[in-house]
Amino acid sequence: ILPQLSLLHTLKTNYLTFSLISQETTMAKLYQTLFLIISISYFFSPELIAASPAGASQKAVNFIQSSCKTTTYPAVCFRSLSAYANAIQTSPQRLAETALAVTLSRVQSTKLFVSRLTRFKTLKKREVEAIKDCVEEINDTIERLTKSVQEMNLCGSAKNQEQFAFHMSNAQTWTSAALTDENTCSDGFSGRFMDGRIKNSVRARIVNMGQETSNALSLINSYGKKY
Structure with missing residues (x-):
């Protein structure tokens, strides 16, 4: 229970750091997403400890670093996942699940x-319309990533290769579809009619969101090949 509360506190703190996010209407959505994140099976394990790389075993840190090198954005990958080295250890399954959970958190924020x-x-x-369209695309992304989380959870409980392959294929499909939604959102902020400050701010977050989703997909694929 303590590790779950620690993760909940950490993610809640990260959300509230955004300057344009107030507390008045967001908490329900926040807790709903966090519930989906911590529903991943290994988050209920007593060994889950979100530790910094300095407090984790070097073997676990090295595993994350080498695994991240196979992704499209290795620096982003290692920066976002190394904090969970103690929970991940050298497990491809836990690495993929953690990457997906972190991505879902990023998309929600x-x-x-x-x-x-x-x-x-x-x-x-036109700016308001672009923003609303982007929010709709992000909603689709959240829905697809949530389904991917569910499929990854089922992968972990698969009784045979056939079941694993079925749920793994679904997880890959949903994550890939989420990445497409993110690209569509980013395209909506490419026009000259957009306010420069808003465009740059939104696109920076969308780009980072896309990078983490791409990395998660890569790690999911790697896990699928090692089963």
């Missing part, structure tokens, strides 16, 4: 940030 932008009264109509 990005949605909260983008949705708050509509409060700016100086926005033009």
